[in-house]
Amino acid sequence: xxxxxxxxxxxxxxxxxxxxxxxxxxxxxxxxxxxxxxxxxxxxxxxxxxxxxxxxxxxxxxxxxxxxxxxxxxxxxxxxxxxxxxxxxxxxxxxxxxxxxxxxxxxxxxxxxxxxx
Amino acid sequence: xxxxxxxxxxxxxxxxxxxxxxxxxxxxxxxxxxxxxxxxxxxxxxxxxxxxxxxxxxxxxxxxxxxxxxxxxxxxxxxxxxxxxxxxxxxxxxxxxxxxxxxxxxxxxxxxxx
Numbered sequence: 001x002x003x004x005x006x007x008x009x010x011x012x013x014x015x016x017x018x019x020x021x022x023x024x025x026x027x028x029x030x031x032x033x034x035x036x037x038x039x040x041x042x043x044x045x046x047x048x049x050x051x052x053x054x055x056x057x058x059x060x061x062x063x064x065x066x067x068x069x070x071x072x073x074x075x076x077x078x079x080x081x082x083x084x085x086x087x088x089x090x091x092x093x094x095x096x097x098x099x100x101x102x103x104x105x106x107x108x109x110x111x112x113x114x115x116x117x
Numbered sequence: 118x119x120x121x122x123x124x125x126x127x128x129x130x131x132x133x134x135x136x137x138x139x140x141x142x143x144x145x146x147x148x149x150x151x152x153x154x155x156x157x158x159x160x161x162x163x164x165x166x167x168x169x170x171x172x173x174x175x176x177x178x179x180x181x182x183x184x185x186x187x188x189x190x191x192x193x194x195x196x197x198x199x200x201x202x203x204x205x206x207x208x209x210x211x212x213x214x215x216x217x218x219x220x221x222x223x224x225x226x227x228x229x230x231x
């Protein structure tokens with residue numbers, strides 16, 4: 001079974017530029033998450049989708065970050081304009097459904113590494 | 118203030134030793150998960166505990182959820198170099214509108230020396 005695919009793997013941009021990350025979840029997974037992991041910290045949820053609807057975006061900095069999952073499958077996360085503190089790994093994850101219980105495993109992609117200079 | 122405190126932050130031990138990693142909070146969680154993350158990869162789920170006092174074993178790894186569902190521990194018996202990695206605990210709480218949010222600790226970086 002194919003895992004969660006993310007691209008690009010690495011990106012270096014200057015501050016105030018824009019960047020977009022793409023995620024293809026595991027086939028059949030209705031729930032998709034974007035997490036931000038800053039070096040030395042655990043992942044922090046940015047946004048959670050259930051099919052193509054947003055379930056939780058309470059921690060998404062909406063003045064500069066946006067995300068969409070138009071057809072309920074692939075998703076893109078955009079940052080515009082980027083700041084130095086946005087340097088992090090952006091992890092996409094997916095699961096069959098919402099909730100965190102035995103039997104509903106969340107699978108993470110390898111992440112997209114962003115450096116803002 | 119970190120919602121989930123993990124200790125120790127770093128741990129370096131010899132192969133064959135035993136170790137325990139702790140995950141503590143003042144909040145109650147509906148479930149708690151442990152992940153292992155290797156450099157350059159995403160976290161991989163090890164276990165989910167749901168019931169207070171629950172103990173789960175995964176080969177040489179033993180996970181325990183506190184009776185009050187606020188804390189958890191991970192014990193590794195006879196550690197091996199392959200156990201090296203970042204161990205993350207994550208607690209799930211209801212965030213409204215039928216949604217649960219998973220909050221991660223900062224992790225414990227384990228190095229097992231051959």
